[in-house]
Every structure is written in C-alpha cells, then in structure tokens.
Amino acid sequence: MNANTPAVQVRQLCKNYGSVQALKGVDLSIAAGEYFVLLGPSGGGKTTLLRTIGGFHKPSSGQVWLNGQEVSHLPPDKRPTSMVFQAYALFPHMTVLGNVGYGLSLAKLPKAEVRDKSVAMLEMVGLSGYENRRPHELSGGQQQRVQLARALVLGRNILLLDEPLAALDAQLRKDMCLELKHLQEKVGITFIHVTHNQEEAMTVADRIALIADGELVEQGAARDIYRTPERRFTASFVGENNLLSGTVAAVEGDTVTVQVCGQALAVDRRDLPVRSGETVALSIRSELVEMVPAEGAAPADGRSLAGTYTESVYLGLTLSHRVALADGTEMVARIVGESDTPEPPAGAAVRVQWKPGALRLHVN
Amino acid sequence: MTNATDTGLGGLPPVEPFRPSLRERMSGWAFYIPIVFMVLFFALPMALTVVFSVFERTMFWMEPGFTLQAYENFFFSARLENFLASMGYSLISVAVSFCIGFPIAVFVRKSVPQAAQHRVVLLFILPFMVSEIIRIFALRPVLQRNGLVNETLTSLGLIDEPITALIYTHTGVIIGEVLSFMPFIVFAGFLAMEAVPKFIFEVCDDLGAGPVRRFTDVILPLAAPGIFAGAVFIFVNGIGVALIPNILGGPGAVNAGLIATQAISALDFPLAMAVSAIMMATLMGLLYVGHRLFDLTKILAPMN
Known part of the structure; x- marks a missing residue:
C-alpha cells in the first residue's frame, strides 16, 4: 500500500x-x-x-x-x-x-x-x-x-x-x-x-x-x-445565510449584475457559466449584512437593497435584525457583540448593505 | 404569627391545609387488592390442598384426620414412575418448543419490520381462540393410524407401514404439548429480545461474532429470564394439563394432572390432593432455583 x-x-x-x-x-x-x-x-x-x-x-x-x-x-x-x-x-x-x-x-x-x-x-x-x-x-x-x-x-x-x-x-x-x-x-x-x-x-x-x-x-x-459555499444548498444548510433569487441582467468580465426586487446587485462571477436572463441564486452570510436607515439615495455600487425593518431577535452573542424586501423575501442582518444603536420602529424603511465580495453567486 | 382568620393579601381567602378526598384516602388501600386476591384464590386453596391430602378417605368424600396413606399410595405404585416419566417427557416438550419457538421469536424481532412484528406475534395467539379440547382432539385425525400424516407419507411412498407411535404414546403427548404451548416460548422469547439493544446485531457483525457465538454470548444470556419463564410455563402445563394425555396419550403415557384426575374419578380425593401437593412442591422448588439463577423480575423489566 x-x-x-x-x-x-x-x-x-x-x-x-x-x-x-x-x-x-x-x-x-x-x-x-x-x-x-x-x-x-x-x-x-x-x-x-x-x-x-x-x-x-x-x-x-x-x-x-x-x-x-x-x-x-x-x-x-x-x-x-x-x-x-x-x-x-x-x-x-x-x-x-x-x-x-x-x-x-x-x-x-x-x-x-x-x-x-x-x-x-x-x-x-x-x-x-x-x-x-x-x-x-x-x-x-x-x-x-x-x-x-x-x-x-x-x-x-x-x-x-x-x-x-x-x-x-x-x-x-x-x-x-x-x-x-x-x-x-x-x-x-x-x-x-x-x-x-x-x-x-x-x-x-x-x-x-x-x-x-x-x-x-x-x-x-x-x-x-x-x-465560500459553492452551491446554493451548502449556503442554505451551513451557517446563517440570506438567500436571494434574481435574474442575470448583464455579464461583464468578472462582474455579474443581478436584478433582485427591481434593484441591481453586483456579484463576482467566479468563472461560473452564466448567461443574461438566467435565474440565479445569491447568498450572503447574515453577519456580513449591515442594516442602516434609508437616508438619501441608495449608492449605486450594487451592494445594498432597500427594505422594511420588521423585528429584532436578541440571542446574547448575536443580535439579528430582520428586514423584509419588497417581494416579501426576508433578510437577516446579524450583529455579533453588543450594539447600543436603538432599533428603528417596525415598518421603518431601511437599507441592508455589505462589503465587496460578501455576496456569492450560485448557478444550478 | 398569622392567625387563621387572616384574609391574606388582596382579600384572598386564607390558604387551608390540603385535605385529601375520601377517594384519594382509599386509593392507598387499593394496592392491597392483588394480595387479597392471591391469598383468597391461590394461597388458601393451595394450603387446603396440603391439608386435605392427609385427611382420611371415605366412600364418597373425606373426613378430617391425619394419615399419609395417600402419599404411600402415590410413592409406592406405578404413579410415581408415571409422574417422573411425565416430568421427563415435559422436559422434552420444553426442549422441542424452545428449538422451534425461540428461533421464531428471534427471527420476528430481528428480521420482520417493526410495524409488522406485533401482527406476526398475534398470529400465534390465533390457536387460542379455539377451545383447547377441540384443538387437541383435532389432532387425532391427523396423527392416527389412517390419519393425514400416515396417509400422506404412504401415498408419497416414503413409508410402507403406517407409523403407530404418533398417537396414544408419549410421542403423541409431546406433539400435542408442543403444538399447544410452543407459542408461549414465542411470546416469552419475543419479550426477552427486548433486552437486546437495538444495534447489537450490527456490533456482532462488526466484531466478527458468528451465529453460534452471537447466540451463546449475546442472545442467550440476555434472553435467559424470558426463556426460563416460557420454559417453566410449558413444563408446568406439560405435567399438569390432563387433557392432552387424556386424548393423545395411552397406557403409561399420562402426566401428574391425569393421575390426579383419575384419582378424582375414582373418588380418592386425598390421593388427588396429594398428587397436586407434590406437583406444587416440585414447581415451587423449580421456580425458586430459576429465580436464584436468573432473577425472574427481569422478565418484566429486561433492561435493568
């Protein structure tokens, strides 16, 4: 042997x-x-x-x-x-x-x-x-x-x-x-x-x-x-990922533009075979999502989504803010550690945003 | 100090000491019902059996007295021989029942899907829906000289002469006993197999325990109390149930139960009582030994 x-x-x-x-x-x-x-x-x-x-x-x-x-x-x-x-x-x-x-x-x-x-x-x-x-x-x-x-x-x-x-x-x-x-x-x-x-x-x-x-x-x-889960299932099973589905609007080099709830998101292509018009899945870990008040116009960097704040769940180690998107999809923004920022009232317009590279693309 | 008329906070009525209702107070005594039942209908009649066995025999009944004539009558006649023989043949019935019934129990537990297990065991209860006397009597046309078995074997050319040993002999009695009582080994074995943990057969596969080692090292020790209980049940019935040797037995092929029945027919009540007392003493001794060996309480709580 x-x-x-x-x-x-x-x-x-x-x-x-x-x-x-x-x-x-x-x-x-x-x-x-x-x-x-x-x-x-x-x-x-x-x-x-x-x-x-x-x-x-x-x-x-x-x-x-x-x-x-x-x-x-x-x-x-x-x-x-x-x-x-x-x-x-x-x-x-x-x-x-x-x-x-x-x-x-x-x-x-x-x-x-x-x-x-x-x-x-x-x-x-x-x-x-x-x-x-x-x-x-x-x-x-x-x-x-x-x-x-x-x-x-x-x-x-x-x-x-x-x-x-x-x-x-x-x-x-x-x-x-x-x-x-x-x-x-x-x-x-x-x-x-x-x-x-x-x-x-x-x-x-x-x-x-x-x-x-x-x-x-x-x-x-x-x-x-x-x-870095490759497959959508992995993202849904491991960790606490937000899963979004959207339609590919454009593929330019390494960047794919995906329409989600009428908003354009930019995501790394990772050499995946995608075509315009295809339905794809996106995932982002909840601890990489940040919730901010929706003040002024949304930045056009393709790294944020507008939604409505619904509720928060305090678990000691983490605090999860739940945000509903226009189509009803729920996103979770998780803060690790203590946060003294008061929560917005339920129903307030908020924006969820993340850093470059946090969002991942999955094709079937 | 709070006094008894204190209305407590917020005008709530005072807390009174808890008084159990009559029913609750009586319920403690309900635990004695099984003891009362057993004393009244088991211990007392058994004790009377011993008492009556030393009474004097009269023409149609017996009268108080003390004589060991009934015992003398038992021990110094062919009855003792027949009694001992019936114990021997009962043991054979137990062994045959075990050899057929226990593998069935193991098979049902191991290989039959969980949901179907109880249905399979239920199959073995079906014969008990028919009166025992009918069940035993129905064996006559099967076992007798020109019965089903002999006819079939003759037709197949396997035998030339009918086998006459199948009925009116000890063999007949054993066949009857096995067919009647084997299901009890299946039940007892089935329950006993509960003591065998879920994954144990796979562990045996993994460790390389073959069928023989598996049986002697794992199944047998775990199922022993249940097997013993089933065996005792069959043994007791083997020497006690008069019906089977009465219908399938013959000269010499009797058991203790039939000896007692015959004594009753002969209006020798002290003898019948003496036979019963001896049978009982034998079985009590047997149970005591079994309990010391296997702790029979484990039958009902196999995992502890």
Missing part, C-alpha cells in the same frame, strides 16, 4: 431501497489519517453511505475501496473499519472491560493480551477505573466512550462514527466533540463521522462533505464550506 493511497474511495455508489434511491452515484475520496465528516439533513443518505463503507449495507451498484482494496463483497468484520453506533449498542450483560475485550477474544487472542489491550484502550478514552461497571451504570457519554474503546481496540485503521453524539445533551456534546478530535489526533487513524449538527461537524472535521438527497453536494474544509 502506497502512503498516498486514500483510506476510503467510493466510486459511483448507488443504493436503492425499492423505488427509493438513498444514494445516487456518490464519488468520494478520504485521505488516510483524515477526520472526515459527512454532514447533511436527516434522510439525506449520509448514514447509508457510512454503513455501506462499513459493510452493513450492500451497494446496489458502485464500489467501495478501503486502503486501496476493493471491499464491496466483504462483511463488516473483514474490512479495515470499525463502527461506533448512535447509542444502545453495548452488551448490557457484560462489564465495560468485557465489552471492550469481546472483539479481541473473538479473534482468539490470549486472555492476558485481551485484558492488557482493553485496559490500555479504556485509559485512552478516559475510563480508567470503570472496568467492572455495567453499561447501565454509566452515563450516555461514558457509554459512547466504551463504544469508542471497543471499536479502537480492534486496531483497524478506519473508524466509522454514526451520529455518535446524537443522544447526548448539548453541553456534553460540545465537550465530547473536542475529545473526539483530540483522540483522533492521538491515534492518527481515519475517522469518518456522520452528523446533522453543523457545529459538531465544524468542531471535529478536517474536511466536511455535505450529503443531501442521496448526493454529495459539496466537500471541503470547514472554513471553506462556511465562508
């Missing part, structure tokens, strides 16, 4: 349940040692993809390559993967140590070795001293750690995590996210983590792939996915 061989390569993977297409020809490559997150809405196919990689589902067509070998025909235990399930996956009648060691004893390792490896792995996940507890005596977070230890102790080099933190409460989930990240850095193997929680994904991931409707929508580093 070459050092550059990807840990996981998925080629044209399809999975049908009757007439339902859960995966529609997904192509994916994950490098060895990467913390990769499959992010997407429920029912989008991300768990199906993970389970097909793990061998729990047979693909309808397409191939799964792990460590440079085609494994589509292999059962889960013959693959270099091990799995951490959502919850309720420990053997209730075995102790913590018994749970962790079970896989090794199935592999007919000597008892002393099974014990030593299990104890070492429990220490790694921070559960030393819990060896003789039973699963029902552990908290949800501890149970998931036992699952981690049970999967890692097998020594396989790809760890699959299927919504591992979904059953935990919000605070614990945050803590566990960081621990997962650090654990992955420590053991150095490939982690593939499925979640529908954006914050969880961004905390742990080296790279994120957005999966929706059975397709891989977009992939990239958390920062890129958040800041």
